[in-house]
Amino acid sequence: MLELLKDTAKKAGRLLKIRFLELLNGMETEVREKGKSDFVTRVDVEVENYIKELLANTNISVVGEESFKGEIPGTCIFIDPIDGTRNFMRKNPHFAINLAYQEKGKLLAGVTYDPMKNEMFSAAFSKGAFLNGERIYASTNKDIGKAIIAIGLPYRGRELIDIQTNLYRNIFLNGAATRHTGSAALDLAYISCGRYDAAIYFYLSPWDVAPGILLVEEAGGEVEGTMGREPIQGWIIASNKVIHPEVKDILEGSLKAV
Known part of the structure; x- marks a missing residue:
C-alpha cells in the first residue's frame, strides 16, 4: 500500500506543480469559501478527483477533504489534495499532498509529498519513516529553550483568542521559537526529520494529520490528543518525544488560563 500511495502522490504532485506554475504565470483559479477563512480552489477539486481515479482499483473507501460527507469508515484512504490551500492561492510554494491508509481504525501507511521541493516523506507502521528513501528521525533536542514549535491556529471566532494569546505567551516565556x-x-513532516521539535494544533481533520501522525511516531516522536480527544481529531500535540512533557505543560497551561 505504501508504494501505491507514494506513486499516487508523485503523479498528483506533477499535476499540482503544473497548476501552481500556471498560477505564477498569471492564470486565475476559481476560489470558493467553504466556511469562515476556509477556502477551496478549482485545483483542490481537480487534484482530489485525479487521486481518486488513480486509487479507484483498490476498492477502498476514499475520504477526501473536498468531497467526503458522513461517517468515516474504519478502513479507508485519507486524501488532502492541497494541505496549505491559502499558501497555494497566494503563490507561496509551501504546500503538500497528504495520503494515508488506515485499516480497522489503525494507521498503516502514509505519505506527505511536497511537489515544489520534490520531498517525499513516507512511513509504514513499524517500518520507520523516510525522506526520499532515506531513513529519518525526530530531533534529539532536550532543551525547550532551543526548540522550534509549529503552531496551527485556524479561525474559530472568539473562543480561541485567549487560548492563542496564552499559548504564544507561554512558548515565548520558555524561550522557544514558533x-x-x-x-x-x-x-509534522518536519518534526519527523528533525527540522522542527514540536507542534501544537487546534481543530484539525484526519486528512490534515493522518500521514503526519504516522511519520512522527515512526521517526521516534510522540503524538498525543488533548482534552480527552483522539490525536487524529481535535487538538493535538506532536513532538520529538524528549521535550514532550514540557510542550504538553505549555498547552495545558494555556487551556487552564481561560
Whole structure:
C-alpha cells in the first residue's frame, strides 16, 4: 500500500506543480469559501478527483477533504489534495499532498509529498519513516529553550483568542521559537526529520494529520490528543518525544488560563 500511495502522490504532485506554475504565470483559479477563512480552489477539486481515479482499483473507501460527507469508515484512504490551500492561492510554494491508509481504525501507511521541493516523506507502521528513501528521525533536542514549535491556529471566532494569546505567551516565556506556516502536513513532516521539535494544533481533520501522525511516531516522536480527544481529531500535540512533557505543560497551561 505504501508504494501505491507514494506513486499516487508523485503523479498528483506533477499535476499540482503544473497548476501552481500556471498560477505564477498569471492564470486565475476559481476560489470558493467553504466556511469562515476556509477556502477551496478549482485545483483542490481537480487534484482530489485525479487521486481518486488513480486509487479507484483498490476498492477502498476514499475520504477526501473536498468531497467526503458522513461517517468515516474504519478502513479507508485519507486524501488532502492541497494541505496549505491559502499558501497555494497566494503563490507561496509551501504546500503538500497528504495520503494515508488506515485499516480497522489503525494507521498503516502514509505519505506527505511536497511537489515544489520534490520531498517525499513516507512511513509504514513499524517500518520507520523516510525522506526520499532515506531513513529519518525526530530531533534529539532536550532543551525547550532551543526548540522550534509549529503552531496551527485556524479561525474559530472568539473562543480561541485567549487560548492563542496564552499559548504564544507561554512558548515565548520558555524561550522557544514558533513557526506558523499554513501547512500542518509539512509541519509534522518536519518534526519527523528533525527540522522542527514540536507542534501544537487546534481543530484539525484526519486528512490534515493522518500521514503526519504516522511519520512522527515512526521517526521516534510522540503524538498525543488533548482534552480527552483522539490525536487524529481535535487538538493535538506532536513532538520529538524528549521535550514532550514540557510542550504538553505549555498547552495545558494555556487551556487552564481561560
